[in-house]
Amino acid sequence: MIQCPVCRVENDDFAITCSQCKGFIQDRVPNLNLFETGWTVLESPHKAFRTITLAEHKNYVLFLFTLFGISLSFTGFWLFRLGRYFENLLDLIGSALGAGIVLGLASAAILTLAYHGMAKLFGGKSGFRSSLGLLGYSLTPIALTLFVILPIELLTFGMYMFTGNPHPYTIKPVSYVILVGFDSVIAVWSVVLAVLGTRVGHQMSIGKSILVVLGTMALFGGALYVAADQFHIDGKL
Numbered sequence: 001m002i003q004c005p006v007c008r009v010e011n012d013d014f015a016i017t018c019s020q021c022k023g024f025i026q027d028r029v030p031n032l033n034l035f036e037t038g039w040t041v042l043e044s045p046h047k048a049f050r051t052i053t054l055a056e057h058k059n060y061v062l063f064l065f066t067l068f069g070i071s072l073s074f075t076g077f078w079l080f081r082l083g084r085y086f087e088n089l090l091d092l093i094g095s096a097l098g099a100g101i102v103l104g105l106a107s108a109a110i111l112t113l114a115y116h117g118m119a120k121l122f123g124g125k126s127g128f129r130s131s132l133g134l135l136g137y138s139l140t141p142i143a144l145t146l147f148v149i150l151p152i153e154l155l156t157f158g159m160y161m162f163t164g165n166p167h168p169y170t171i172k173p174v175s176y177v178i179l180v181g182f183d184s185v186i187a188v189w190s191v192v193l194a195v196l197g198t199r200v201g202h203q204m205s206i207g208k209s210i211l212v213v214l215g216t217m218a219l220f221g222g223a224l225y226v227a228a229d230q231f232h233i234d235g236k237l
């Protein structure tokens with residue numbers, strides 16, 4: 001709650017003007033800057049998620065979801081060994097990028113619907129667009145892996161990353177464990193950010209925030225499973 005400095009009335013955390021005297025109680029945030037907001041999410045998430053919830057326009061959110069989709073797409077190509085369907089690495093990268101953009105935009109809709117529904121179920125206070133913004137910016141670490149970890153993986157293992165023939169672990173075990181380990185830590189980081197974002201943006205307890213995020217992941221995982229099943233992608237893990 002924010003107390004109005006003039007009339008002392010308690011206002012909602014994200015109110016811009018006082019409900020009683022109509023005076024300004026905090027600054028408007030018209031827009032989000034990608035680099036500034038992305039950096040603040042990593043450095044001081046609480047502050048960043050406040051700004052994101054307050055922002056009138058949730059700028060760059062679809063861009064972040066697209067990067068997430070591309071990352072998810074490459075992970076799928078790796079997990080399901082889809083390299084066997086491609087002649088060379090460039091073709092594979094092209095297809096993974098194309099599929100990733102579609103997957104990213106689809107997940108912006110599906111993931112946010114699931115997330116917003118879960119948040120409302122647990123008494124979340126913010127609107128759909130805030131849910132979209134909170135979730136999109138939680139994906140910042142995963143979006144960054146595209147520019148940092150993925151190029152190293154592609155340069156180190158090339159096609160073997162996606163064919164498993166021979167398995168990349170047998171080629172360079174230490175590099176493989178480190179890179180996959182990094183990817184996993186970063187995925188967990190995004191999940192933790194989503195929990196913090198839920199706590200700040202939807203003003204709920206940490207326990208409920210964890211349930212909302214885990215519930216969203218279960219729904220999204222189920223949707224991905226059904227989609228993979230539709231396309232007859234057979235996993236050989």
Ligand SMILES: [Zn+2]
Nearest residue numbers: 004007018021
């Ligand atoms: Zn007031």
